[in-house]
Amino acid sequence: MKLGILGTGMIVKDLLTTINKLKIESISILGTEQTKKETTILAKQYHLDHCYYDYDEMLRSEIDTVYVALPNHLHFSFAKKALLKGKHVIMEKPITSNVKELEELKEIAQENDLIILEAVNIHYLPAFKKLKEDIKRIGNIKIMNFNYSQYSSRYDAFKQGTILPAFDYHKSGGALMDINVYNVNAIISLFGQPVSIGYMANIENQIDTSGILMYDYGSFKGISIGAKDCKAPIISTIQGDKGVIKIDKPVNQMTGYQIIFNDGTEEIYRVDDCEHRLYYEFIEFIRIIDNNDYDFAKKMLELSLIVAKVMNEARNQEKIVFTNDN
Amino acid sequence: MKLGILGTGMIVKDLLTTINKLKIESISILGTEQTKKETTILAKQYHLDHCYYDYDEMLRSEIDTVYVALPNHLHFSFAKKALLKGKHVIMEKPITSNVKELEELKEIAQENDLIILEAVNIHYLPAFKKLKEDIKRIGNIKIMNFNYSQYSSRYDAFKQGTILPAFDYHKSGGALMDINVYNVNAIISLFGQPVSIGYMANIENQIDTSGILMYDYGSFKGISIGAKDCKAPIISTIQGDKGVIKIDKPVNQMTGYQIIFNDGTEEIYRVDDCEHRLYYEFIEFIRIIDNNDYDFAKKMLELSLIVAKVMNEARNQEKIVFTNDN
Numbered sequence: 107m108k109l110g111i112l113g114t115g116m117i118v119k120d121l122l123t124t125i126n127k128l129k130i131e132s133i134s135i136l137g138t139e140q141t142k143k144e145t146t147i148l149a150k151q152y153h154l155d156h157c158y159y160d161y162d163e164m165l166r167s168e169i170d171t172v173y174v175a176l177p178n179h180l181h182f183s184f185a186k187k188a189l190l191k192g193k194h195v196i197m198e199k200p201i202t203s204n205v206k207e208l209e210e211l212k213e214i215a216q217e218n219d220l221i222i223l224e225a226v227n228i229h230y231l232p233a234f235k236k237l238k239e240d241i242k243r244i245g246n247i248k249i250m251n252f253n254y255s256q257y258s259s260r261y262d263a264f265k266q267g268t269i270l271p272a273f274d275y276h277k278s279g280g281a282l283m284d285i286n287v288y289n290v291n292a293i294i295s296l297f298g299q300p301v302s303i304g305y306m307a308n309i310e311n312q313i314d315t316s317g318i319l320m321y322d323y324g325s326f327k328g329i330s331i332g333a334k335d336c337k338a339p340i341i342s343t344i345q346g347d348k349g350v351i352k353i354d355k356p357v358n359q360m361t362g363y364q365i366i367f368n369d370g371t372e373e374i375y376r377v378d379d380c381e382h383r384l385y386y387e388f389i390e391f392i393r394i395i396d397n398n399d400y401d402f403a404k405k406m407l408e409l410s411l412i413v414a415k416v417m418n419e420a421r422n423q424e425k426i427v428f429t430n431d432n
Numbered sequence: 433m434k435l436g437i438l439g440t441g442m443i444v445k446d447l448l449t450t451i452n453k454l455k456i457e458s459i460s461i462l463g464t465e466q467t468k469k470e471t472t473i474l475a476k477q478y479h480l481d482h483c484y485y486d487y488d489e490m491l492r493s494e495i496d497t498v499y500v501a502l503p504n505h506l507h508f509s510f511a512k513k514a515l516l517k518g519k520h521v522i523m524e525k526p527i528t529s530n531v532k533e534l535e536e537l538k539e540i541a542q543e544n545d546l547i548i549l550e551a552v553n554i555h556y557l558p559a560f561k562k563l564k565e566d567i568k569r570i571g572n573i574k575i576m577n578f579n580y581s582q583y584s585s586r587y588d589a590f591k592q593g594t595i596l597p598a599f600d601y602h603k604s605g606g607a608l609m610d611i612n613v614y615n616v617n618a619i620i621s622l623f624g625q626p627v628s629i630g631y632m633a634n635i636e637n638q639i640d641t642s643g644i645l646m647y648d649y650g651s652f653k654g655i656s657i658g659a660k661d662c663k664a665p666i667i668s669t670i671q672g673d674k675g676v677i678k679i680d681k682p683v684n685q686m687t688g689y690q691i692i693f694n695d696g697t698e699e700i701y702r703v704d705d706c707e708h709r710l711y712y713e714f715i716e717f718i719r720i721i722d723n724n725d726y727d728f729a730k731k732m733l734e735l736s737l738i739v740a741k742v743m744n745e746a747r748n749q750e751k752i753v754f755t756n757d758n
Contacts, residue, residue, distance in 0.1 A: 248634055248642050248662040251579055255671055257694050304630070306646060306653040308574055316574050316671075318653050320632060320646065327632040327644050329655050336574040336671035337694065339678055345581055345642075345662035352665055368583050368663065 107392045110169035110193070111135045111154075112161075112184055113176045114144050117198055117384075121175075122152045124382035128392060132156075136164050165191040171395055173225070174198060177271045178278035179430050182207040185222070189214045194221040194395050200287050201410050203278040203430035205418045208411060221403040223391050224410040226291045226358075230386040232377045233360045234292070237351065240365065240375070241296060245348030250321070250328025252289040254356050255338040261315060272334065273313050276429040280314040282307070282417055286332025289342070290319065290413050292357040293330060296344075297323055299412045305420035308335065312426065319420055359383055433718045436495035436519070437461045437480075438487070438510055439502045440470050443524055443710075447501075448478045450708035454718060458482075462490050491517040497721055499551070500524060503597045504604035505756050508533040511548070515540045520547040520721050526613050527736050529604035529756035531744045534737060547729045549717050550736040552617045552684075556712040558703045559686045560618065563677065566691060566701070567622060571674030576647070576654025578615040580682050581664040587641060598660065599639050602755045606640040608633070608743055612658025615668070616645065616739050618683040619656060622670075623649055625738045631746035634661065638752065645746055685709055 108131050111118055118135075125133065134156040137145030142159065149157045158164040165172075165188060172188040173196040174181050182202050185195045189211060201224040202208040215222045228234050241247075260270045271277040272284050282290075282305070294300075300321040307317030316333030331338075344351040349367035353360050362376035394403050421427070434457050437444055444461075451459065460482040463471030468485065475483045484490040491498075491514060498514040499522040500507050508528045511521045515537060527550040528534040541548045554560050567573075586596045597603040598610050608616075608631070620626075626647040633643030642659030657664075670677040675693035679686050688702035720729050747753070 249581060249644065249657055249659050249664070251577070251657060251664065253577055253669070255575060255676075257673075261673070304646075306648055308652060316653075318575065318646070318655055320630075320644070320655075322632055326634060327642075329644055329646075331575055331577060333575050333671060335673050336676065337692070338575070338577065338669045338671050338676050339667070339692075341665070341667060343579070343664045345659060345664050347583070347587070347661050350581075350662065350664050366663070366665075 107171050107395050108132045108169045109134070110164050110167070110172045112172060112174050114141045114148060115175060118175045119148070120382070121384050121388070122148060124385045125152060127381070127385060128388050130392065132168065134158060134164060134167060134169055136161060161187065165193065170194060171196060178283060179203055179276065179428065182211065182430065185211055186214065189218060189220050192218060192220065196223045196225050196391050199224055199226045199291070200278070200283045200417065201414060203428050205411070205414045207430065208414050212407060212411070221395055221400065222407055223394065223403060224406065225387055225391075226288070227383055227387040228288060228292050228358050229295055229406070229409070230390050231360060231383065232386065233362050233375070234357070236375055237363055238296060241344065241351065243349070243365065244344065244346030244351055247297075247326040247344060247346050249326065249345040250293065250330075250343070251345070252293065252328070252330035252342040252357070253338055254285050254289055254340055255316070255331055255333035255336055256285060256340070256356075257337040258334040261335050264311070264315070269311065273311070273315065275312045275427065278428045278430055280426060281316045281332040281334045282314055282319065282420055284332075285334055286317065286319055286330055287413070287417065288356060288358040289330035289332060290416055293321060293328065294412050294416065295409060300416070303416055303419055305423045307424045307426070309424060309426065314424065314426055317424070433497050433721050434458045434495045435460070436490050436493070436498045438498060438500050440467045440474060441501060444501045445474070446708070447710045447714070448474060450711045451478060453707070453711060454714050456718065458494065460484060460490060460493060460495055462487060487513065491519065496520060497522060504609060505529055505602065505754065508537065508756065511537055512540065515544060515546050518544060518546065522549045522551055522717050525550055525552045525617070526604070526609045526743065527740060529754050531737070531740045533756065534740050538733060538737070547721055547726065548733055549720065549729060550732065551713055552614070553709050553713040554614060554618050554684050555621055555732065555735070556716050557686060557709065558712065559688050559701070560683070562701055563689055564622060567670065567677065569675070569691065570670065570672030570677055573623075573652040573670060573672050575652065575671040576619065576656070576669070577671070578619065578654070578656035578668040578683070579664055580611050580615055580666055581642070581657055581659035581662055582611060582666070582682075583663040584660040587661050590637070590641070595637065599637070599641065601638045601753065604754045604756055606752060607642045607658040607660045608640055608645065608746055610658075611660055612643065612645055612656055613739070613743065614682060614684040615656035615658060616742055619647060619654065620735060620738050620742065626742070629742055629745055631749045633750045633752070635750065635752065640750065640752055643750070
């Protein structure tokens with residue numbers, strides 16, 4: 107893989123700490139005039155091959171894959187441009203602002219035999235993969251309760267009138283897109299598309315600063331909480347009639363879980379010597395793209411589509427409209 | 433207070449362990465022919481004054497207050513009879529099977545200057561009273577997440593076809609009435625009547641074996657889980673924009689809580705040397721009835737009415753109909 111990274115934000119800095127462990131042929135990074143100094147420092151620190159400040163120039167280079175790590179509302183246009191230039195795309199979560207954008211990208215990719223992957227690391231975490239096997243051990247699922255509430259310093263700024271991207275409806279922000287998206291991904295990966303969903307959100311300045319997403323799976327029910335305006339001990343439970351699985355970290359950072367059976371016996375599963383949480387997804391992304399594993403990529407994109415549909419429906423219910431929706 | 437206890441079930445046995453610490457002038461107990469042996473043993477063990485096996489005979493005695501601790505569907509008829517004979521009533525939770533029954537009892541009590549009290553111990557627990565003061569310290573409430581999931585051995589029987597009262601729609605059972613009722617009481621006591629509610633339940637044999645109740649309070653949202661078909665670590669959180677309150681026991685057994693502020697500082701509040709969890713409510717019931725504190729009793733009955741309305745609406749949404757509703 108010859109990778110072009112778009113952006114220099116937090117997630118890029120996170121990825122770079124593990125990138126030299128990955129077998130990537132060449133790595134380029136796209137900065138802006140404003141982030142030029144930061145971009146060159148990052149490139150030097152992590153031995154990146156090229157810095158670009160012009161996207162078209164980057165797209166004319168030898169890169170075969172673009173990793174879109176820009177603010178949410180820019181995902182679509184930058185990905186579309188890359189696809190039209192024959193590049194595969196890895197897109198940060200949430201993949202696009204809405205379903206319409208994702209369907210358009212999917213069509214372009216299909217027509218051009220290109221791959222679109224959403225960088226939701228959960229699906230590739232060893233602990234989550236093991237959880238998917240273990241879940242049958244707790245019997246029939248009855249209740250799910252996922253809570254990812256993390257007070258954001260950006261909410262302090264928000265209350266004082268400074269609207270940063272995570273709280274900006276012009277930039278496809280909000281608690282659902284920014285934090286609950288992890289719970290949604292975990293739940294949809296475990297159980298597929300729900301029969302119906304509901305969303306109850308705390309809305310300020312036309313954006314959800316926190317909210318509770320409700321899932322009706324027919325034979326069982328669940329909720330996931332995503333909050334950026336308040337915090338909580340981050341505990342998620344999957345409750346079956348034979349026992350309960352307890353995850354005591356945010357799902358995107360999970361390194362294990364506990365199963366407590368009805369008879370009181372307990373099992374703890376922990377992954378020792380964990381790599382960086384973003385390592386596992388990129389190992390797979392490289393494999394998929396280097397081997398043109400279209401089948402697997404398609405399966406993952408279908409999952410992204412269900413997630414996008416759930417989040418779109420949730421926003422519709424609470425009348426949260428992004429500028430990108432129009 | 434001259435008390436007549438109706439029933440010899442678990443809650444009565446629980447209460448009896450602390451009853452001799454309470455200043456009650458005389459205590460009678462009503463058993464049935466089937467429970468005669470058990471009733472006499474209990475009476476002897478706890479030095480009760482009289483055993484009755486005929487309700488009318490008990491009502492003709494000197495007792496001034498009846499404590500209705502019978503299966504849910506019998507609350508109304510036994511309470512009504514007591515009121516019509518001029519007795520005050522203390523009723524186990526849930527106070528009646530539906531709002532209609534409660535409104536009828538309320539009317540009879542008012543006409544006859546009698547007191548109706550619902551035995552929901554939460555409202556009288558020292559830790560809960562302190563929580564009500566401390567709640568303002570966590571800023572604006574954003575999210576509530578109450579979970580009271582306790583696997584019931586009666587669910588084992590239920591799955592095998594034996595329907596015990598807690599799972600019987602003829603006997604006004606179900607997870608909402610039996611276990612989530614504690615969460616509902618705590619939440620309504622803290623925040624009053626919600627703007628709207630929703631209920632998502634797992635229904636088997638026309639009864640909810642578990643369910644998620646959703647509360648919209650306008651400026652904040654919450655859920656409470658009550659489950660008898662699965663268990664979970666019992667943790668409830670009240671999340672504000674300055675900090676979170678964490679209760680790590682079922683609300684009806686709470687002896688303290690933890691406040692974690694956004695800056696990371698923590699405070700733990702614990703009641704040392706707790707009395708039995710039912711002691712505190714009965715101390716108050718005795719005071720209210722011995723002093724004819726109609727104002728306080730009225731306030732508590734209004735709370736019971738809001739709880740009953742919420743639970744009735746929840747059942748309506750999920751089409752859970754009790755025999756008592758018809």
